[in-house]
Amino acid sequence: MAKIICITCPKGCHLTVDEVTYEITGNNCPRGAVYGKNELTAPTRVITSTVAVSGGEICRCPVRTESPVPKGKMFDVMEAIHAVRIVSPVRIGDVVIENVCGTGVNVIATRNI
């Protein structure tokens, strides 16, 4: 039995996960069950950072992965984000990096600049 804390929402449910059957107790919602299994089999995280932007009123544009990426690729994704330079205007949701590090996930802008 693995004891983990669900990070899907701020409630932070204390989950108990069976390592063989992935049966989960302690979750208050179905998302906890999905998280509990994923966390043991293939943990993922949303990565947020900033990229350099020129021509705007500020010099950094906040970005995030559109959906969670494999936890093991966090630092590869960060390197890819560091390499990017963009130019204003940028709108929320604009794709900054397509299919980052082969994860199938886009990195998108999260501020209008």
Next chain:
Amino acid sequence: MREVIVIGGGPAGLAAAISARDNGATDVLVIERDTCVGGILNQCIHNGFGLHRFKEELSGPEYASRFAENLDNIEVLTDTMVLEVTADRIVRAVSRDHGYMELQAKAIVLAMGCRERTRGAISIPGDRPAGVYTAGAAQRYLNIEGYMVGKNAVILGSGDIGLIMARRMTLEGAKVHACVELMPYSGGLTRNIVQCLNDFDIPLYLSHTITDIRGKNRVEGVTIAKVGPDRKPIAGTEFDIECDTVLLSVGLIPENELTRGAGIPIDRRTNGAYVYENMETLCEGIFACGNVVHVHDLVDYVSAESERAGKAAAIYASGNKASGRVIEVEAGNGVSYTVPQKIRPENCDKKVDMFFRVRNVYQNVRLVVRDGDRVVASFNREHCAPGEMEHIVVPVALMGNAEKLTVSVEEVK
């Protein structure tokens, strides 16, 4: 004469202004001291905002934009500093574009937010080198200005901003050596301990504190010691960590200079104004919402609370004053404060949202609202912690003729 003036254009102010407009106020003015609205959300580039409200995980700027793009028919004065608010609802402000202004409002919403406690507030001994920042200041440098504040950091305090910055600094290539917390439990959300510290193997030292900061020009290292139940360092438990940066995440203080200046009574427990069920302060026609009232964990709750304040301000501005008898709400055993502190049942719409924090970490308890010995409402909780604000909804019908309600933590028998 302005109908509703909202002071502060952060998450609280924007939600209040939009709600005031949507509830019939035609002349709403938001005054913001920064050059753009959104407040602290603009530097909170991490995700996790809006889960309750939008059922999506947004970053801070995205969450702010949902409100900033819904400001039709609301006037916003940015780069404008409010100097004074009076009890008869005059707002004195100054800006480069408009000079000195004196504005009379029918209703005012105070939404100034909070600021961070600093090294001076907690008196850490040692040298005074460069490299000691509040976590929020470091967050602004990193996320908005694009400067890394250091390469080797120790974080004092386990508030959410400190935890978030531990992850940000690590992802950006710094080494975060430790997060040090005076209390035996974390001050932040559990999920942030998991995804910001555990994910990166950053040790969390509970019941420890920094007893010395060394360095001539730049921070060179800190001494950490274990503390006893009295929160005093225990001699002989000290150890050193070499670092060039100390980040402080040691609490937030509601920014109530304007509130005090208007003579509005402040609750010493929250450091915010006493409020009624509709977020009206004890000064008629002046409302308050968000972190200026009490420090929240989640912006979603700030928005909801601010919408109630904005709606109430619009109703007041239209000439309908709240009235009726007042029930006092008291913080009982295990509860450090409640918001609201006062309830006018005749002014409520069937139920009242009550927010509070517990004093300790509890497992399997009941949160009980009592009128003397009578149980008005009771809520079971598997887990409560001071770092996680509690929210209960109490139907007004159950309050009966109560003059005083007590909210407390009780053991489940």
